[in-house]
Amino acid sequence: MIEVQNLIKKYGDTYAVDDVSFSIKQGEIVGFLGPNGAGKTTTMNILTGYLSPTMGKVLIDGIDIMEKPIEAKRNIGFLPETPPLYTDMTVYEFLCFVYELKCCDLNKEKHLNEVISTVKINDVKDRLIRNLSKGYKQRVGIASAIIGNPKIIILDEPTVGLDPQQIIEIRNLIRILGKSHTVILSSHLLNEVQAVCTRILIINQGRIIADEKASNLLGSLGQSTKIKVKVSGPQKEVYSILNSLPGVTKITESGIKEGDSFTFLVESKNGIDIRKPMFNALAKKNFPIMGLENTEGELEDVFVKLIDSDKRR
Amino acid sequence: MLAIYKREMRGYFTTWTGYIFLAVAICLSAFIFSISTLLNSTSELSGYFSIIVYGMVVFLPILTMKSFSEEKKLKTEQLLMTAPISSWQMVLGKYLSALTMLGIYLISTLIFFIPLFDYAVVDVVNGYGPNVALMIGNMLAMMLIGACFIAVGIFISSLTENQFASIVLTIVVLLAFLLIGSFNSLIENESVRVVLDWFSLYSRYQSFTYGMFDISALLYYISVAGIFVFLTTRVFEARRYN
Structure with missing residues (x-):
């Protein structure tokens, strides 16, 4: 056409x-x-x-x-x-x-x-x-x-x-x-x-x-998966729990605080879904998850990846 | 082309443009007519028409100032330029609508001449009635000169999106076209004079004022109008490459 x-x-x-x-x-x-x-x-x-x-x-x-x-x-x-x-x-x-x-x-x-x-x-x-x-x-x-x-x-x-x-x-x-x-x-x-x-x-x-x-x-683009998670609990403890999960490569504290909840940006290896183990680990300590968002697919990420791979070509 | 023509005609009468044009043109003409003929106790019309040529420099740009300037500003030219029509159809639709307005104006002014036929009986200057052939010749000349002016005006409006710039520039350029002829007699170099004469819209007009039908003048005016309509289509073709 x-x-x-x-x-x-x-x-x-x-x-x-x-x-x-x-x-x-x-x-x-x-x-x-x-x-x-x-x-x-x-x-x-x-x-x-x-x-x-x-x-x-x-x-x-x-x-x-x-x-x-x-x-x-x-x-x-x-x-x-x-x-x-x-x-x-x-x-x-x-x-x-x-x-x-x-x-x-x-x-x-x-x-x-x-x-x-x-x-x-x-x-x-x-x-x-x-x-x-x-x-x-x-x-x-x-x-x-x-x-x-x-x-x-x-x-x-x-x-x-x-x-x-x-x-x-x-x-x-x-x-x-x-x-x-x-x-x-x-x-x-x-x-x-x-x-x-x-x-x-x-x-x-x-x-x-x-x-x-x-x-x-x-x-086809994803090399890693990024999740934004909001947890109610002491910041340091939550951080170490998240960090101990298998497959996690990087955690960024977003600095956003709402009441006693903190927001983290958790990156993990591609193909590993950390949401279930994360829930279990946090539930065990009684730190409720207040919000969970899959940020994978934001245009910026896709672009950065595509442009990177474009340069390498 | 018909769609554009109809839209333009509608536009003249749903916005103020058409009314302002007719009001200004007819009032100005009536004023010139009263002074040049009635107050002079003559049915001789060449004085009237030679001033009307200058009048058209002022009021015809009212018709053309918006033609393409506004399309550019409202981005509607994108609709026209991606429609299945040629640049010629687009420009001619606009051109012919302005020409129609000029026609409406000229026909309206015919009413001025009616009293002359009665009044001419006591014409002290010429002693004879109004010359109908001369009248027709002059009206035709007005239409032809106006057709050139409109073509120039549309061309200039295609170059800018500012209506004010469009109208001012058009008036300046049209005045230059008319005045070239007047300065011509001051120039001694023969070849320069011939060249300048070629651009003078006014000198071709002379033969019409004697009531003569001059075919070369007719062709001259049609070519000048045609050249500017052509240039306008080129402006749009060129814009595709910018």
């Missing part, structure tokens, strides 16, 4: 995208994951024909976007980082405009109503876009992307700036879209792409440093 070959985008002497190649099959939901400035947005802008690459090729459903931009763009619905909305129009007027702009040949009223009910904006369709909340604006942006039923939907940071409730709703929406479209989305949150995507491309400094199925990503 999408074929990207040796894509390079240079701004002056810096490479925003540095020799990126990948291909995406029909029906995949792919997440571009990376820190800000990694090249996610630039890559998406090139895929959608907004920017031209310095070198390389992009085929959308077999059509070269540089050679036949109009035909290629027909297959793409794009939601940029800032949803491009004419704020002086009502939602319905705007969607009509987009419908005409894309020269759709579907039944206008029926199609627009379908789109409106998919993204759930029926109750605001006669309001001026200017007066909508950020969440609704984002939905209108997604609506404009899916007008005309493009085969590919590209969403650049679709949940940034939304409140938790809206984030959940937008993620559900993306899952629904993924059933009938090929979807690419970008994010700098690992849990987000994990929650939604079937495949993850990790991008750093313009290069793809990992391309994995969402389910294997963490397992």
